[in-house]
Amino acid sequence: MKTNFKHTWLLLSLLISPVFAQNEPRTVLDFNKNWRFYLGDEAKAKDVLFNDSDWRTLTLPHDWSIEGQFSERHLSTTQEGALPTGIGWYRKSFTVPVSAKSKAVFVEFDGVYRNSEVWINGHSLGTRPYGYSSFRYDLSKYLRFGTEKNVMSVRVDNSAQPNSRWYSGSGIYRNVRLVTTSQLAVDQWGTYMTTPTITNQNARVSLQTRIRNTGGKPQTVNITSTILDATGKEVASATVPTLRLIDTLTITSQQFDLKNPTLWSIENPYLYKVVTRIYSQNQLVDTFETPLGVRSFKFDPATGFSLNGKPMKILGVCLHHDLGALGTAVNRRAMQRQLELLKAMGCNGIRTAHNPPAPEFLDLCDQMGFIVMDEAFDMWKKKKSKQDYGLNWDVWHKTDLEDMVRRDRNHPSIFMWSIGNEIREQFDSTGLTITKELADIVKKLDTTRPVTSALTENIPEKNFIYRSGALDVLGFNYKHEAYADFPKTFPNQAILASETGSSLQTRGHYDMPSDSVRMWGKGGPANFKDGNPDWTASAYDNEAAYWGSTHEQTWKVIKKLPHMAGLYVWTGFDYLGEPHPYPWPARSSYFGILDLAGFPKDVYYLYQSEWTNQPVLHLFPHWNWQKGANVDVWAYYNQADEVELFLNDKSLGVRKKTGDDLHVMWRVPYEAGTLKAVSRKAGKVVLTRTMSTAGKPAKIQLIADRNTLRADGKDLSFVTVNVLDEQGNLVPDANHLITFNVKGEGSLAGVDNGYQASLEPFKVSYRKAYNGKCLTIIQTTEKSGKITLNATSEGLQAATIELISQ
Structure with missing residues (x-):
């Protein structure tokens, strides 16, 4: 049979190319699919004719480190998580229609870790060392149009180690877009929304727009911007009827009066949208959208923080950017799940520790009602790791900081910029000049x-x-003992606790007695006589790193001090890397309020009892112990005066919080049976909680956080896997190896169990339960249909769950 190679290439180009909308003035296209990837260095991979046919095909975002095996040989320090780094190459072939020849075509990267260099058709477009910056390149003058293919090559070099104090991931780990505009268009991150005055009756809205003219000659344009409410209804508009564009970049301003504005708040994160249209010779040449949240806030040295005139504490957590078993590869649903769990705890603030986050994360904070401290750097010129960003500081810090602010300044969730974390320049005079420069x-x-x-x-x-x-x-950060004296130490200064805690817990593990605080020394377990041979820390809130404190110690100080605007707890979730206080084989942190799999530790309910108005009664630990052992039983509760504890229906007494205590405790001689707690207010029962001694492991239980998913190839269901006895009780020490099988329109994206010293890989079809639980993450394909997950383990009754992707 005769093969028509031209026809074949046209078909292939349709498969590998983005779809361009011919009549749209601006197109923003997903550029994540059909990349080729090679782990290793290949100098000729930048060349157009290089043969990459034996390379792996994948969809971005991608973190190659998370796909590896934990190994001591990957440790340059004890900080980064013991996963492989190295050098990787990405290549993508695509076509561009002839209709784009007169336009400007850009590629936008939300983040590449790290030291990236990008080529188009063999031409180097530039380098970017900082792994957290978003950036773009103009492809226009190097492109081939029509049926000729274009080749983009990206080299990512994360080989110089150590360059981070936590797990960074490796690769093109955030989203990539292809953006096509006319020669007259709003520039990248080219709008800036402010609300200089806000009343209940009117909000004055100011829009500054930066317009790019690359046509080579002056142009006259008309600009119309409209504000749309959440339903899409136009509620305000402004026009610049005639604007002469002489320079390449021109900035213009528009003013709006928004009547009876709905304010953006934690409880009601209401978003407007501003649509800007540019016309030239009565032709629409560009359309650009900007989010708008109308809110006001204030820091006061005496009274702390207020939002829209309402006093409130910042109840925040610090978050690193990894997503547990998914690594650093950005996934919107995974970030949304993190924020949902934190919101349910009562958290209202996020500190992006210690770098600019993915833009989708900020979109979610806008939509879900979180106030964000957007942080730029973990170090300035003075390094913290041998190969870190300090090496790039002189050349890149101004560009990276400017790009962060331009990219993020329209997010209503952001209420503060942080220019650094625990910077070493604070200890010498270089801190004077650099701080002023950055501010x-x-x-x-x-x-x-x-x-x-x-x-x-x-x-x-x-x-x-x-x-x-x-x-x-x-x-x-830390040193909560000094907070009360801050008005004297730092008079007339607004102050918050930007990092607190560093409390240490392993979910489901309990060491007794629990009524004394244990601080881990600088040298780790060698200086801590109660260090555990299985690399665990007790889930009672009574252990912390030497520089920190327990959760309860810090919060009960801050809650009483009006001049403290709030706090950011270190950390919301456990994260990969920085496994203080244990050395290898511990490979992830112990600091989280939730573990790496997203399972709440007991202290989660301390915050829920303090930070929410919902009734809480949380009883722990589990009730499987050696006969005769003395067991410390704790309860977190709210909206009640007292809690009474019963063991096998026999009262063990009533406890009430005294002083500023945030929990109550009983020391109970263990006997098998049922433990019951009853909280009461004015004699009336508020809540009852029970737990029973679990028998032998008998069956697997699967619980999906979402059973109906989007068939977009990205959506996720996080399925909790429990090991139960015959009566349905969680078996608290079960550690069965569980194997997973997925059929239908889905795949296994990762597995985890939250144990900080587990060395099982994340990208496999099995996982040992840890303290009765593990997690599997299911990802959809782009086809609608059923997804069936089956879980099996020797000696246990199997379980099956069915999800729907549509």
Whole structure:
């Protein structure tokens, strides 16, 4: 049979190319599919004619490190998580229609970790060392149009180690887009929304627009912008009837009066949308959308923080950017799940520790009602790791900080910029000049939000970042004993606790007695006589790193001090890397309120009892112990005066919180049976909680967080896997190896159990339960249909769950 190679290539090009909308003035296209990937270095891979046919085909975002095996040989320090790094190459072939020849075509990367270089058709477009920056390149003058293929090559070099104090991931781990505009268009991140005055009757809205003219000659344009409410109804508009564009970049302003505005808040994160249209010679040449949230906030040295005039505490957590078993590869649903779990706990704030996050994360914070401290750097010129960003500081810090602010400044969730975390320049005079420089960079781009930095040194004369006078809000990490004296130490300064806690827990593990606090020394277990041979920490809130405190110690101080605007707990979730206090084989942190799999530790309910208005009664630990052992039983509760505990229907007494305590405790001689707690207010029962001694493991239970999914190839269902006895009780020490099989329109995206020293890989079809639980993550395909997950284990009754993708 004769083969028509031209026809075959046209068909292939349709498969590998984005779909261009011919008549749209601006197209933003998913550029994530059909990349070729090679782990290793290949100098010729930038060449158009290089043969990559034996490379792996994948869809971005992609983190190659998370696919590897945990190994001690991957440790450059104990910090990064013991997964492989190295060098990787990505290549993509695509076509561009002839209709785009007169337009501007860009590729936008939300983040590449790290030291990336990008080529198009053999031409180098540039390098970007910082792994957390978003950036774009203009492809226009190097493209081939029509049926000729274009080849993009990306080299990612994460081989120089150590370059991070936590797990960074490796690769093109955030989304990529192909953006096509006319020669007259709103520039990248080219709008800036502010609300200079807000009343119940009217909000004054100001829109600044930066227009790019690359046509080579002056142009006259008309600009119309409209504000749409959440239903899509137009509620305000403004027009610039005639604007002469002489330079390549021109900035223009528009003003709106928004009547009876609905305010953006934690409880009601209401979003408007601003649509900007540019016309040239009565032809629409560009359309650009900007989110708008109308809100006001204030920091006061005496009374703390208020949002829309309402006093409130910032109840925040710090988050690193990894997504547990998914690594750092961005997935919107995985981030949404994290935020849902934190919202249910009562959290209202996120600190992006210690780098700019994915833009989708900020979109979610806008939509779900979180206030965000957007953080730029973990170090300045003085390094913390041998190969870290300090090496790139002189050349890149200004560009990276400007790009963060331009990209993020329209998010209503962001209420503060952080220019650094525990920066070493705070200890010498270089902190004076660098702090002023960075704050000035921010203020030139955004005057509506304060600038802070997370500081460790709270002695004024010793802290050069503070002495610079450039910080609007002082953020202090740890040392909660000093908080009460801050109005005297730092008079007339707004202050928050930018990092607190570093409390240590392993979910479901309990060491007794529990009524004394144990601090882990600088040297790790060698300096901690009760260090455990299985690398666990007790889930009672009574262990912390030497620099930190327990959750209860810090919160009960901050809740009483009106001048403390709030806190950010270290951390919301366990994260890969930084496994203090244990060395290898521990490979992830112990600091989280939730473990790496997203299962709440007991302290989650402490915060829920303090930070929400929902009734809470949480009883722990489990009730499987050796006969005669003395067991410390704790309860977190709210909306009640007292809690009574019963063992096999025999009362063990009533406990009430005394002083500023946040929990109650009983010391109970163990006997098998049922433990019951009853909370009461004014004698009336509020809540009852029971737990029973579990028998032998008998069966598997599967619980999906969502049973109906989107058939978009990205959506996820997080399926909790429990090991139960015959009566349906969780078996608290079950550690069965469970095997998973997925059929239908889905695949297994990852597995986990939350144990910080588990060395099983994440990208396999099996997982040992840890303390009775593990997790499997199911990802959809792009086809609608059923997804069937089957879980089996020797000696246990199997379980099956069916999901629907549509």
